[in-house]
Amino acid sequence: MFSFFDILTEALGLILSWDRALSEIVLLSLRVTLTAVALACLIGLPAGALIGAFRFPGRTIVTVILNALMGLPPVVVGLVVYLMLSASGPLGVLGLLYTPTAMIIAQTILVTPIVAALTKQVVEDLHGEYAEQFASFGLRAHDRIAALLWDARYSLLTVALAGFGRAVAEVGAVLIVGGNINHVTRVMTTTIALETSKGNLELALALGVLLLTIAVIVNAAVMALRASAVRAAYA
Amino acid sequence: MLRRHVFSLVAAALLVLGLADTTDAQDQFIVVQSTTSTQNSGLFDHILPIFRDKTGIEVRVVAVGTGQAIKNAMNGDGDVLFVHARAAEEKFVAEGYGVMRSDVMYNDFVIVGPSADPAGVAGMTDATAALAQIAEAEAPFASRGDDSGTHKAELTLWAEAGIDVVAVSGGWYRETGSGMGVTLNTGIGMGAYVLTDRATWIAYGNKGAYQIVVEGDPKMFNQYGIILVNPAKHPNIKAEAGQAFIDWVLSDAGQQAIADYKINGQQLFFPNADG
Numbered sequence: 001m002f003s004f005f006d007i008l009t010e011a012l013g014l015i016l017s018w019d020r021a022l023s024e025i026v027l028l029s030l031r032v033t034l035t036a037v038a039l040a041c042l043i044g045l046p047a048g049a050l051i052g053a054f055r056f057p058g059r060t061i062v063t064v065i066l067n068a069l070m071g072l073p074p075v076v077v078g079l080v081v082y083l084m085l086s087a088s089g090p091l092g093v094l095g096l097l098y099t100p101t102a103m104i105i106a107q108t109i110l111v112t113p114i115v116a117a118l119t120k121q122v123v124e125d126l127h128g129e130y131a132e133q134f135a136s137f138g139l140r141a142h143d144r145i146a147a148l149l150w151d152a153r154y155s156l157l158t159v160a161l162a163g164f165g166r167a168v169a170e171v172g173a174v175l176i177v178g179g180n181i182n183h184v185t186r187v188m189t190t191t192i193a194l195e196t197s198k199g200n201l202e203l204a205l206a207l208g209v210l211l212l213t214i215a216v217i218v219n220a221a222v223m224a225l226r227a228s229a230v231r232a233a234y235a
Numbered sequence: 236m237l238r239r240h241v242f243s244l245v246a247a248a249l250l251v252l253g254l255a256d257t258t259d260a261q262d263q264f265i266v267v268q269s270t271t272s273t274q275n276s277g278l279f280d281h282i283l284p285i286f287r288d289k290t291g292i293e294v295r296v297v298a299v300g301t302g303q304a305i306k307n308a309m310n311g312d313g314d315v316l317f318v319h320a321r322a323a324e325e326k327f328v329a330e331g332y333g334v335m336r337s338d339v340m341y342n343d344f345v346i347v348g349p350s351a352d353p354a355g356v357a358g359m360t361d362a363t364a365a366l367a368q369i370a371e372a373e374a375p376f377a378s379r380g381d382d383s384g385t386h387k388a389e390l391t392l393w394a395e396a397g398i399d400v401v402a403v404s405g406g407w408y409r410e411t412g413s414g415m416g417v418t419l420n421t422g423i424g425m426g427a428y429v430l431t432d433r434a435t436w437i438a439y440g441n442k443g444a445y446q447i448v449v450e451g452d453p454k455m456f457n458q459y460g461i462i463l464v465n466p467a468k469h470p471n472i473k474a475e476a477g478q479a480f481i482d483w484v485l486s487d488a489g490q491q492a493i494a495d496y497k498i499n500g501q502q503l504f505f506p507n508a509d510g
Contacts, residue, residue, distance in 0.1 A: 087311030087471050095471065097312055098266060098297060179266075179297035182280070197416030198275050199441030 011206035029187040033167040036107035044112045048119025049145045053127045069113035078176030081106045098179040106173040111163040118159040264293035265476045268313035271414040274298030276434035281496040302382030311469030314477035316462040320384035324460045333462035340504040341458045346449035348428040362452040363396040370398045373407040377422030377429045380410025389430045434503040
């Protein structure tokens with residue numbers, strides 16, 4: 001009944017007949033996801049590095065919880081953020097429900113544990129190699145974290161990409177807190193869900209192909225950045 | 236070290252760009268809590284630009300099941316409620332969450348089924364008799380199961396047919412717990428009968444070998460109502476702009492815009508405001 005050739009043709013047609021509505025959706029997707037990943041890195045990188053580099057009571061429990069939070073169901077995060085931002089909720093006065101900011105908050109909550117947990121692992125491994133040097137230099141905690149994060153930066157790029165992958169593919173949370181409002185909070189994943197429910201399966205899949213293409217482009221751009229940085233570092 | 240600063244600068248720039256609210260602050264907008272049937276049928280895409288051109292008010296539609304729409308409106312997360320479950324709407328107003336309920340338009344429900352028609356109901360005009368026959372044949376039936384207006388209407392018909400679907404759920408009676416479109420996708424996928432509103436069915440793009448098997452029963456009448464959420468309950472409600480939208484929808488111009496919306500020459504909704 002369906003041919004994947006037809007779907008790819010439709011996807012290509014979508015890209016060729018690129019219109020304002022489509023770029024609006026694609027740009028909002030990128031804006032929400034990239035901002036959420038940047039915020040998640042701002043919180044998750046130092047937090048993960050702290051847990052990875054230092055011993056403290058309850059560290060194992062914190063690690064287990066952090067690892068478990070990587071599997072947070074998006075719908076649950078969406079519901080919690082909805083209840084917070086609802087006009088009847090504690091943060092209702094901010095009027096953030098059904099805005100891109102609400103979607104960014106939800107995705108930041110989803111992505112931060114992933115960034116923190118993976119950073120913790122990367123930094124922990126690196127710290128094993130560096131511990132003696134740090135001790136001999138008598139470095140302070142703040143400088144240790146900075147040195148570890150800086151030296152692990154290429155591995156941490158992959159960590160950020162893992163967070164990006166989670167955020168860009170997510171639909172459950174942004175649907176609830178964004179409301180999938182046309183021209184305001186409609187992103188690629190909610191459009192795919194909407195077109196599927198309208199029975200426009202070819203169009204939905206074509207949008208899926210486009211989403212995948214964008215994810216590939218973002219990943220390729222980050223890898224190219226990394227490669228040129230590595231070349232510059234060892235030139 | 237310089238590169239480290241470049242990184243931070245890029246990150247900061249990204250954050251500022253991402254968080255900056257790009258919507259025009261001068262634009263006036265309201266949020267309407269509505270249903271998937273009005274959204275999926277394309278009605279809003281047709282009438283909202285007309286209203287916006289006239290008044291400059293942007294209408295933001297959140298399309299969910301009627302049950303969830305009412306719940307969201309109770310929380311104050313919408314200025315106007317535009318749904319189709321009369322009893323629930325009247326309760327919403329009676330409990331003080333809404334100001335007043337007005338009839339807007341109607342269409343009707345139909346039962347769609349596979350052309351093989353395993354229960355032999357094609358051409359029937361008595362909905363309850365048809366449902367009884369489907370239950371008798373134990374032919375698969377896909378229900379919304381999501382407390383939406385369509386789901387409530389379907390449950391009323393089953394009750395009139397004297398069939399306890401809760402008891403048989405999971406067998407031939409299957410609750411998808413999803414919106415109209417997803418339920419149609421699922422139902423068609425497993426060869427089940429589905430009760431749907433006519434507008435969604437006409438606009439639906441994945442019909443396969445399905446067709447309308449039962450229609451024309453007055454019991455399948457589907458009335459839509461519109462309610463301003465009570466600003467006395469939630470001070471954030473934009474009562475003036477919300478009322479302007481309601482007044483327009485009920486006016487001759489708004490009613491005409493609804494009547495003018497057609498797909499393949501078929502009118503999807505029939506305006507019936509009191510005038």
